[in-house]
Structure formats: structure tokens, C-alpha cells
Amino acid sequence: MPNIAIQEVAVIGAGLAGLSVLQHLDPATHRVTLFDKSRGTGGRLSSKKVGNSSWDMGAQYLRAHSPEFAGQLSTWHELGWIAPWPVTPYVADANGLRPSPDNTRRYVGTPRMTALSRKLSEQAGEFHATTRITKASQQDGHWFLRSDDDREFGPFATLVIALPPQQAAELLPINHPLYQMAAGHGMLPSWTLLFSCEEIIAPEIHAVYVHNGPLRWMARNSSKPGRAPEQSWVLQASAVWSQQHLDAPRPEIQSQLLEAFRSLTGADKLTLTDTWLHRWLYALPDGSSAPAQPLHDPAMKLYLCGDWCQGSSAEGAWLSGRSTAALINQQDNE
Numbered sequence: 001m002p003n004i005a006i007q008e009v010a011v012i013g014a015g016l017a018g019l020s021v022l023q024h025l026d027p028a029t030h031r032v033t034l035f036d037k038s039r040g041t042g043g044r045l046s047s048k049k050v051g052n053s054s055w056d057m058g059a060q061y062l063r064a065h066s067p068e069f070a071g072q073l074s075t076w077h078e079l080g081w082i083a084p085w086p087v088t089p090y091v092a093d094a095n096g097l098r099p100s101p102d103n104t105r106r107y108v109g110t111p112r113m114t115a116l117s118r119k120l121s122e123q124a125g126e127f128h129a130t131t132r133i134t135k136a137s138q139q140d141g142h143w144f145l146r147s148d149d150d151r152e153f154g155p156f157a158t159l160v161i162a163l164p165p166q167q168a169a170e171l172l173p174i175n176h177p178l179y180q181m182a183a184g185h186g187m188l189p190s191w192t193l194l195f196s197c198e199e200i201i202a203p204e205i206h207a208v209y210v211h212n213g214p215l216r217w218m219a220r221n222s223s224k225p226g227r228a229p230e231q232s233w234v235l236q237a238s239a240v241w242s243q244q245h246l247d248a249p250r251p252e253i254q255s256q257l258l259e260a261f262r263s264l265t266g267a268d269k270l271t272l273t274d275t276w277l278h279r280w281l282y283a284l285p286d287g288s289s290a291p292a293q294p295l296h297d298p299a300m301k302l303y304l305c306g307d308w309c310q311g312s313s314a315e316g317a318w319l320s321g322r323s324t325a326a327l328i329n330q331q332d333n334e
């Protein structure tokens with residue numbers, strides 16, 4: 001047997017992009033150490049638990065535009081990591097609220113979104129949760145990382161930064177060409193209100209694309225497969241409204257989002273049991289075009305990926321991580 005050298009790879013960010021890198025790297029030649037500042041995996045594919053309630057706080061469902069991601073969704077479905085959410089969406093606009101059926105196949109992690117990322121992260125050699133990386137530096141061709149609590153990690157042969165662009169830029173030298181590409185990309189915010197209530201509101205409505213007022217989306221989380229039957233709702237505010245109210249007092253945000261919900265559903269009585277308000281500063285890419293060149297510096301063995309590199313969705317994040325892993329596999333197997 002030839003003696004195959006294992007390459008140590010550091011992946012900063014355990015969202016779907018970072019996990020896709022992990023999934024697609026050749027395990028015979030790579031060992032991955034994964035870092036995330038949060039307590040768990042998933043990033044914007046996360047779920048939140050408060051009291052007896054649980055909600056999908058970021059991405060609401062997965063869908064495929066590409067054959068590659070469609071195939072991947074089928075495989076995860078067969079493995080039982082995700083399940084179809086057979087929902088008839090509604091739309092709400094100036095003409096009111098009405099059903100808007102479509103043929104989109106929507107999938108969700110079961111019993112919550114984070115279930116998928118947990119499964120994917122099992123392949124990591126090591127996972128350092130609650131570890132915010134604040135510095136990445138290269139010495140003698142090896143990468144070393146430092147966390148905000150002054151721990152040092154390394155050496156790594158390859159560094160993958162799988163973060164939203166502003167957070168990626170913070171780890172790059174300001175004169176590096178990748179810094180400009182990351183720092184020049186905008187992300188849009190989204191205020192998100194999660195609540196559970198005693199009443200069964202608008203029982204026929206499970207998901208609504210909203211095109212007026214503060215909201216852009218609302219969903220009955222409990223209508224998704226594998227969820228507890230408590231009446232739980234997710235309200236996500238539009239980027240424009242969120243930007244305008246970025247630093248508004250939280251009680252004001254909550255009351256305006258609830259008012260929009262009441263007005264759309266006609267709910268007069270609403271007895272809240274659990275609530276959580278979250279401000280996503282970097283919710284979705286702002287729509288500026290994806291970078292034209294591959295986001296890597298082969299000489300430094302430095303790679304950037306994320307939804308902002310290849311499409312503003314979970315699918316884009318997964319594809320971007322997959323392309324990054326292909327570049328690393330190719331470089332290391334040359």
C-alpha cells in the first residue's frame with residue numbers, strides 16, 4: 001500500500017456550505033476540523049427551542065433548481081434526514097390573501113432543520129463549537145487559527161472560510177484580492193419573530209409569501225412533518241422593513257410583526273405561550289452577482305465559499321461547498 005499523506009483541513013463555519021465541503025472532500029486524503037461560533041451546527045439552517053416550543057428560525061424549506069441538489073435531496077430523504085412538506089402556499093398582497101398552489105417540492109429537516117446539519121457534521125474529524133475564530137495566519141506554508149478566547153489551532157494545510165462575506169472579510173488580510181471580493185458583497189437583514197399560541201388561527205393557512213407590509217413570509221411551523229402539534233408560527237420581516245427598523249426597540253418590532261399577522265389572518269384573540277425575536281443581520285445575499293472567479297488562492301491553499309458565492313439559498317450554499325471541495329481534491333491529488 002502506498003503511504004498516503006492525510007491533509008489537515010480547517011473549515012470555519014458549520015453552515016450548509018462548510019458542511020458540504022466536509023461532505024465532498026476525499027476522506028482518504030483529508031481530515032477536517034470544523035469550527036463554529038454557535039453551540040451547534042446549521043448556521044442559517046438553524047432551529048430554536050424555547051419552553052415547549054421549537055421553530056425553524058432561518059431557512060424554511062429546501063428546494064432544488066439544479067439536478068445535483070435534486071439528487072442530494074432525494075438521498076437525504078431516503079436516509080430519513082429530511083421529509084417533504086406538502087404545503088399549499090398562499091400569497092398576500094394589495095389584493096388580499098389567497099391560495100397560490102405550485103408544483104415546488106419542498107423539504108424540511110426532521111424533526112427540525114438542525115437534524116440535517118447534525119448528521120452531516122458527523123463526518124468531521126473534530127468539531128469545535130462555541131469557537132469564534134478571530135484570526136487566521138499562515139506561517140511556513142501552514143495555517144494557524146486563533147479564537148476569541150485566545151486558543152490556538154493548527155497547523156492546517158488548507159483553510160476554508162465558509163462564512164457570510166462580511167465575516168469572511170474580517171479574517172482576511174486587507175490587501176488580499178479575496179478581501180475585496182468578500183467585503184464588496186452585501187447581505188440583507190431579517191427580523192424574525194417566533195411564537196406559539198393557544199388558539200388555532202386560520203387552520204387552512206400553513207405558509208404565506210407576503211408582498212406588502214412588514215412581512216415577507218409567515219408559516220405555521222407545526223404544519224411541517226415531525227413537529228410537535230402546538231400552534232407555532234414563524235414570521236419573517238422583509239429586508240426593506242428590517243433595514244428601516246434595524247435598531248428599533250425589540251418590543252416595538254414584536255408588536256408590529258404581530259399586528260401584521262393579526263391583520264393578515266384576522267386573528268382577534270392571540271394568547272402567546274412562547275416567543276423569541278431574532279435579528280438576522282446577514283440573512284440573505286443582496287442579489288449582487290456571484291463572484292466571477294473561483295474564490296480561492298491556490299498558492300496559499302485558501303478557499304472561500306457560502307451562499308453568496310453561488311446563489312442565495314441553501315442550495316447555493318451546498319453547491320458552493322461542493323465546488324470548493326472539488327478544487328481542493330483536485331489540487332491535493334495533482
Ligand SMILES: Cc1cc2nc3c(=O)[nH]c(=O)nc-3n(C[C@H](O)[C@H](O)[C@H](O)COP(=O)(O)OP(=O)(O)OC[C@H]3O[C@@H](n4cnc5c(N)ncnc54)[C@H](O)[C@@H]3O)c2cc1C
Pocket residue numbers: 012013014015016017018035036037038041042043044045057058059060061062063131132133134162163164167190192236280282283284305306307308312313314315316317
Ligand atoms: C430568515 C431566513 C430565511 C431563509 N429562508 C430560506 C429558505 O426558505 N430556503 C432556502 O433555501 N434558503 C433560505 N435562507 C437562506 C439559507 O439559510 C442560506 O442561504 C444558507 O443556510 C447559508 O449557508 P452558509 O453555510 O453559506 O452560511 P451560514 O449558514 O450563515 O453559515 C455560516 C456559519 O459560520 C458561523 N460563523 C460566523 N462567523 C464565525 C467565526 N468568526 N468563527 C466561527 N464560526 C463563525 C455561523 O455561526 C454559521 O454557523 C434563509 C435565510 C434566512 C436567514
